[in-house]
Amino acid sequence: MSSSSDVKSVLASAPGKVLIAGGYLVLDRAFQGFVIGTSSRFYSAVQEGASARTICVRSPQFEKAVWRYDLIEKEGEVALVPRVSEGENKFVQICLTCCLSVVFSAPTKRAAEVAIQKGLDIQVFGDNDFYSQREQLKSLQLPLTVKSLEQLPHFCPTKSTLGNVHKTGLGSSAALITSLVASVLVYFNVTSTKDLSAHEDRILVHNTAQLVHCLAQGKIGSGFDVSAAVWGSHTYRRFSPNVLEAAMEDPTNTEVVIRTIAPSNSSWDNEVTSFQLPPSHYLMLADIDAGSHTPTLVSKVLAWRKANPQVAENLWQDLSKSNAALADALIELQKLAVDDAMEYEAAIEACRRQPASKWTHLVEADSENASLKSMARVHERSQNSRRLIREMSELAGVPIEPPEQTRLLDACLNVAGVVMCGVPGAGGFDAIYCIVLSNEAMSEVQNLWAAWKELSVGPLLSREDSAGVTIELDSNIPRST
Incomplete structure (x- = not known):
């Protein structure tokens, strides 16, 4: 990845979540949940690539975690064709396909056609707390303590494939998708602001991420984890599932997708009320093995x-x-x-x-x-x-x-x-x-x-962080070799 100052780049991050009240109830719109955002965040970095209309996605923390796609357009629809020799990542592929369908629609199509000629180079990486660090500590002969965890490098290699990693339940897939949606939409100037300061921009990221997450999981879930990734700590009442039904049935129909995720779509009836823990109240988390x-x-x-x-x-x-x-x-x-x-x-x-x-x-x-x-x-x-x-x-x-x-x-x-x-x-x-x-x-x-x-109780370093999805400074993007 080039470090030249003239290379356009966007880094977005989104927090993990802890649902402290409302488990099971949040599946039903009649009931509310109470979710806290965490200081552990997932990051997605998007930069110009090296090959026209080619997208390379890397997840450096995992083994065999490089996915390459060729972008094609056919009859007005966008598709990503995985390289035969590469592995699959359903979440990443669905997310990019959905986002690029929006990017290549009017009025951003012409600018997108120019931008994609240099391809895309994307990195995704999560804070250590999203994954169990027990094996890393064991290999270093360190006890399972906060002090030991603090000695590990940021974005510690998991020494595992993505499919075999032990997750800690902080909502890594929702945070990944939300950060990736935000970084791609901002990179291609689909949002009206570069820092997502406009409320409509955050709604667009939210609606898109909810659709992508449901498509990747193959069902319409409660959505509280994506909501936390976008909005941070809040009380939550879910959206009516029928808002996503048409797009779930025909996700390749760009017109349906755009209509579904539009901030102006009043069918989105989810309710979010911002919240923070009172002063001098501190969140602690532990992974149970x-x-x-x-x-x-x-x-x-x-x-x-x-x-x-x-x-x-x-x-x-x-x-x-x-x-x-x-x-x-x-x-x-x-x-x-x-x-x-x-x-x-x-x-x-x-x-x-x-x-x-x-x-x-x-x-x-x-x-x-x-x-x-x-x-x-x-x-x-x-x-x-x-x-x-x-x-x-x-x-x-x-x-x-x-x-x-x-x-x-x-x-x-x-x-x-x-x-x-x-x-x-x-x-x-x-x-x-x-x-x-x-x-x-x-x-x-x-x-x-x-x-x-x-x-076996393994402490995590995460604390409460009420901030949701964030556009970070470009200088924070790790450079791949």
Whole structure:
């Protein structure tokens, strides 16, 4: 890749996600989810290539991860033809085909024809937390700790093929697709701004990425992971699936695709309300080396819901109310932190020193502190949502919060300054999250994870990052040799 200053290049990044409330419910538009964006991001870098109408995509972290395509147009439609000797990457090919169909439509067609004559050279790479680093640490004879993870290079080689890598559940495919959509659309001047500062540009990236992600997965999902990749932390209500049906049925029809993803398409009825954790609340994540197959968990829960509609509906309504109450309490805390900063800091300082189970005693001792009351409510409501998740888990016969995870999470909650814990998204044995109030609590939790024997708990470096898809400085693009 040339480093000449006159070479046009675009680097886009998109965050991973943690669904801390709304697992399973987000599949149904009647219910909301509560998703936090992470500091771990996926990057896509687009530059001029070396061969006309040829696209080369590299993923340097993986073995055998180079994909080359020839771009052809036939009867007004765009197609990518993979080189025979190269491997396949369905997500990348569908994403590029969809984006270039938009690029080569009016009014950008003429400029695109000129730009593509130099081809495209694309690199995609993700922060280390998207993939388990256990084998890398083992090969370096380092313990499974935060300090060890901090010693690894950025974009550490996985020593694996893409198909065999152990993912940590942060939403790598959604973050990849979102960053790639953004970088290609900005590179070809399809967006009205170069930094995606226009709201319509972000809607275009969102709608395109949702379509691509559904096409690549072969089904219309809830979309919360793509939504987090675009918008960062927020409360989420899904779009009606019928907005994508025509494009899913005929994805090679450029007219249908463009009509579907257009920011002006009012059929997109998803709801996004921006959100951040309150001040002095810190997200912690861990990878559990046991593994669950999320589609299997989801299909079993949905099958149980279909077979037991009334019981399931009552439980989902209760869980929805509990999750909404949790979100309300967190939003209230944010407001209290602004309205009375001194009182809020006093509440934080008091709660840092006690396990959350004892915070009701703090409220009794200082009943005038509204922030203290609100913090106790956050803990109580998160615990109620966990209780309902365990009830769903038992009724459906699905390990959403397995007993092993329950014991681990309860142990975390015994640490002073831990507000809430849970299994994110669909649950299972993939991961856990904790929200804590201090560096001391963070260290204590990390020590507990390191000493835990029942499960192998691997800390991640990710923290909350409420920013969504971002156009980065070109100077940040890694140069391939």
